[in-house]
Amino acid sequence: MSDSVLSVRNISKSFGGIHAVRDVSFDVEKGEVLGLIGPNGSGKSTLFNCVLGQLRPDRGEVQINGHRVGNMRASRLNKLGVGRTFQQLSVFPQMSVLDNIILAGQEHHGNMATRLFGPSDAGLTKEADQLIAFFRLEHLRDEMAGSLSYGQQKLVDAAMAFMAGPSLVLLDEPAGGVNLTMLGNLRERLETYNREHGTTFVVIEHNMEFVMSLCTRIIVLAEGAIIAEGTPDEIRSNQQVIDAYLGG
Amino acid sequence: MTRKSILFTLVALIALILVPLGQGNYIIYVLTSWLVFSIAAMGLNLTLGYAGQISLAQAAFMGIGAYIAALITLAGYHWVLGWLAAMGGTFVIGLLLGYPALRVQHHFLAFVTLAFNTLVFLVLRNEDWLTGGSHGLVGMPRPNFFGLSTGTNLEFYYFTLVLFVISGAIFYWIVNSPWGRAFKALRENPVRAESLGVDTRRITLLAFAIGSAFGGGAGAIMSPLVQFIEPGSFAFIHSLKILLMVVVGGAGFFFGPILGAAVVILLPEFLRFTEGYYLMIYASLVIVLMIYSPSGLIGAGQKLYARLRPGRETRKDMEKGAQL
Numbered sequence A: 001m002s003d004s005v006l007s008v009r010n011i012s013k014s015f016g017g018i019h020a021v022r023d024v025s026f027d028v029e030k031g032e033v034l035g036l037i038g039p040n041g042s043g044k045s046t047l048f049n050c051v052l053g054q055l056r057p058d059r060g061e062v063q064i065n066g067h068r069v070g071n072m073r074a075s076r077l078n079k080l081g082v083g084r085t086f087q088q089l090s091v092f093p094q095m096s097v098l099d100n101i102i103l104a105g106q107e108h109h110g111n112m113a114t115r116l117f118g119p120s121d122a123g124l125t126k127e128a129d130q131l132i133a134f135f136r137l138e139h140l141r142d143e144m145a146g147s148l149s150y151g152q153q154k155l156v157d158a159a160m161a162f163m164a165g166p167s168l169v170l171l172d173e174p175a176g177g178v179n180l181t182m183l184g185n186l187r188e189r190l191e192t193y194n195r196e197h198g199t200t201f202v203v204i205e206h207n208m209e210f211v212m213s214l215c216t217r218i219i220v221l222a223e224g225a226i227i228a229e230g231t232p233d234e235i236r237s238n239q240q241v242i243d244a245y246l247g248g
Numbered sequence B: 001m002t003r004k005s006i007l008f009t010l011v012a013l014i015a016l017i018l019v020p021l022g023q024g025n026y027i028i029y030v031l032t033s034w035l036v037f038s039i040a041a042m043g044l045n046l047t048l049g050y051a052g053q054i055s056l057a058q059a060a061f062m063g064i065g066a067y068i069a070a071l072i073t074l075a076g077y078h079w080v081l082g083w084l085a086a087m088g089g090t091f092v093i094g095l096l097l098g099y100p101a102l103r104v105q106h107h108f109l110a111f112v113t114l115a116f117n118t119l120v121f122l123v124l125r126n127e128d129w130l131t132g133g134s135h136g137l138v139g140m141p142r143p144n145f146f147g148l149s150t151g152t153n154l155e156f157y158y159f160t161l162v163l164f165v166i167s168g169a170i171f172y173w174i175v176n177s178p179w180g181r182a183f184k185a186l187r188e189n190p191v192r193a194e195s196l197g198v199d200t201r202r203i204t205l206l207a208f209a210i211g212s213a214f215g216g217g218a219g220a221i222m223s224p225l226v227q228f229i230e231p232g233s234f235a236f237i238h239s240l241k242i243l244l245m246v247v248v249g250g251a252g253f254f255f256g257p258i259l260g261a262a263v264v265i266l267l268p269e270f271l272r273f274t275e276g277y278y279l280m281i282y283a284s285l286v287i288v289l290m291i292y293s294p295s296g297l298i299g300a301g302q303k304l305y306a307r308l309r310p311g312r313e314t315r316k317d318m319e320k321g322a323q324l
């Protein structure tokens, strides 16, 4: 447990009568790519938001890199090296793609004074351009993010999660709405990050092919509780998972 | 800055230098107060247009600035000291008010700032020993700078123009710095901004306090301009007027509030010949504008430009609530 990048202990969260997450515990080791799957409404996003301080869990504890993150603000968590995306598309529509990406890094450089009196790009244009090229968005660099197609915005959204060089990245349905070629790209990109930077990933995704080929381990949620955990092959052949989620 | 916007700024500056020449005292006075209100509206534009926080207390901050500058100059100190104290003072008061107030947002924040404006009005009216009560303060001297006087109305216009340019430059600097980017991010998607390391609480507070300081700075110019200040000049209705300037001109655009202030202050002068009807005409024009272009005159201009030269625009089909 000491080696875990992320350690989740007995997290529960209800909304009124709905038990969205029930007593969930798991650990994620450094460099792992963990998949989180389950039917609609099984509590995946709620679990993410409890882990990342967006929601306050009713019970349980979360540790990231050995820090308890109980009431930590999302911005503090981000500074500890946690990047994320939301299930809902979240870019800044009236800002250029470049500005979106720079924003995602600027709070990690210098201090309040340098951010007011220093250069207006916080010295990040080069780094941002590299990331933009990495996600193959060069031709859209100066467009308003809000004018891009859904899939393109999705990629900008994902790219933002990487700008600050996080050690742990949580992605909520990164593949939704992204076309097949781009999906292959995206997987390749995540794998490259994982290989080159040792970045740890937790990925929620409904696209089974994507999850099965990307992840080293998979956790299956159903009605807020973990019903199975294992390698992609183990999950594929698990009867309980087939019944609850994969179907036939 | 693009070459086009540099050129535009230069032309505008030259126009601002030439426009009062040969005009009577009254016109010059109206032009000067347009510049002063432009500075106050710039501040509200930062808070509202860039950072997305509504404030209905900008006139109160102008008032605080005006009284601080008046008291300091009446005590015999130079006006510059009063100006700096007015901005510093309103910045701090902005922080103090914002700290509790910014925990609420949207229409709640509107109510809190509205109440603050009323409170400031009452303090200015009731604390006679300091503020002169409802008689106000009179006789604030117009400052001299190294032998240059600002005594005549034309001189004072140019003095105000210099301060206007300084304020505009500071504003431009701020909104184009990483702070400005964080302000915009706060307006567009605070939750996402927070998840990317933006301390949204601090950045909201700063936007509010800086916007207030612009109000204070404008108030400090008001003191020697009118040389008579009383609480009524800074009542809530004037906060609405400044809000109208920002909204009519175009919130979130650099030149928006300047244009808006021109419309709100100068248009009534132009419509004066219609006598009793001017308020009705004026109100109808504002309503038509808001229906046609909620992003104000600059927004309307952009719409027109986009029709002539189509380009990429923000999609309407993926706005909040219609995303998935």
Ligand SMILES: Nc1ncnc2c1ncn2[C@@H]1O[C@H](COP(=O)(O)OP(=O)(O)OP(=O)(O)O)[C@@H](O)[C@H]1O
Pocket (backbone or CB within 6 Å): A015, A018, A019, A020, A038, A039, A040, A041, A042, A043, A044, A045, A046, A047, A087
């Ligand atoms: N803010 C909320 N208020 C009330 N109920 C909520 C809230 N958020 C989630 N829920 C409920 O919690 C349950 C789990 O929702 P959650 O969004 O975590 O599911 P999910 O596994 O991410 O589903 P999907 O795959 O469709 O994204 C659902 O029944 C949902 O209605």
Ligand SMILES: [Mg+2]
Pocket (backbone or CB within 6 Å): A044, A045, A046, A087, A172
């Ligand atoms: Mg979800």
